[in-house]
Amino acid sequence: MLPHNRQTITSIAGKCANVFLETLYPPVCLLCGADVVQTGLLCGACFGQVWFVTQPFCRACAMPQISADSLGKKGLCFACESHAPLWEQARAAFTYNTVIRHLILQFKYGDREEHAAFFARHMVQAGADILQKNALLVPVPVHRWRLLQRKYNQAAWLARAVARLSGLPTLPDALMRRQRTARLARFSRRERQHEMHHAITARATRRAMLAGQHVVLVDDVLTTGATATACTRALYEAGVARVDVLVAAVVLPDEKDI
Numbered sequence: 001m002l003p004h005n006r007q008t009i010t011s012i013a014g015k016c017a018n019v020f021l022e023t024l025y026p027p028v029c030l031l032c033g034a035d036v037v038q039t040g041l042l043c044g045a046c047f048g049q050v051w052f053v054t055q056p057f058c059r060a061c062a063m064p065q066i067s068a069d070s071l072g073k074k075g076l077c078f079a080c081e082s083h084a085p086l087w088e089q090a091r092a093a094f095t096y097n098t099v100i101r102h103l104i105l106q107f108k109y110g111d112r113e114e115h116a117a118f119f120a121r122h123m124v125q126a127g128a129d130i131l132q133k134n135a136l137l138v139p140v141p142v143h144r145w146r147l148l149q150r151k152y153n154q155a156a157w158l159a160r161a162v163a164r165l166s167g168l169p170t171l172p173d174a175l176m177r178r179q180r181t182a183r184l185a186r187f188s189r190r191e192r193q194h195e196m197h198h199a200i201t202a203r204a205t206r207r208a209m210l211a212g213q214h215v216v217l218v219d220d221v222l223t224t225g226a227t228a229t230a231c232t233r234a235l236y237e238a239g240v241a242r243v244d245v246l247v248a249a250v251v252l253p254d255e256k257d258i
């Protein structure tokens, strides 16, 4: 039998299995459980509450702007013009709101891998111009104790899903956390930066693979940027040539306490 035919049969078998599974478990909205046409989607009502990051937005922090007038010549917002992030550019698919918060919490603590595919689909669109040929996807690391609590690193799942859609390679264990960081949510910006400083490092066995590379750092949410800054510093120290950041959602300044 020709390989082509074998592939066709495998693909037909796969489709039959999907139809069988969807008969047993009809696809439902990721958020509210309403019927949808295909697994991994939101229903129309939930999708309508999602806020996409659209132009104009700052190229450095991904923050949407009310008007293009708030961006300088290089496409940076006022905050980034006066204090640019350590990384080059950032892209976010969504702004963080109640719907995205629920989706991320389900994804983080609910063992729901189908969320990764949903986020990744929109992250690939938002990050089209930074997901360049030869870019390497590196997820923000999670400490192994927290990994035991959560069973997986959601950023690594996102990186893998983005890799699958973009065809780019991912290096899931390029970065590691050296010490357990305290729960950062209660900390001020300055305290977070202090806590994160030196907490993240490039794994010694991965440095040769990182040297000279263009890395796209992947995470679920970009809040203060403290974690992404620590990762970027560690990547540059390992010889990476350029770091961009790609996240599912960016937190607006007035939402940072959600």
Ligand SMILES: [Zn+2]
Pocket: 029, 030, 031, 032, 033, 034, 042, 043, 044, 045, 046, 047
């Ligand atoms: Zn829904």
Ligand SMILES: [Zn+2]
Pocket: 058, 059, 060, 061, 062, 063, 076, 077, 078, 079, 080, 081
């Ligand atoms: Zn900015």
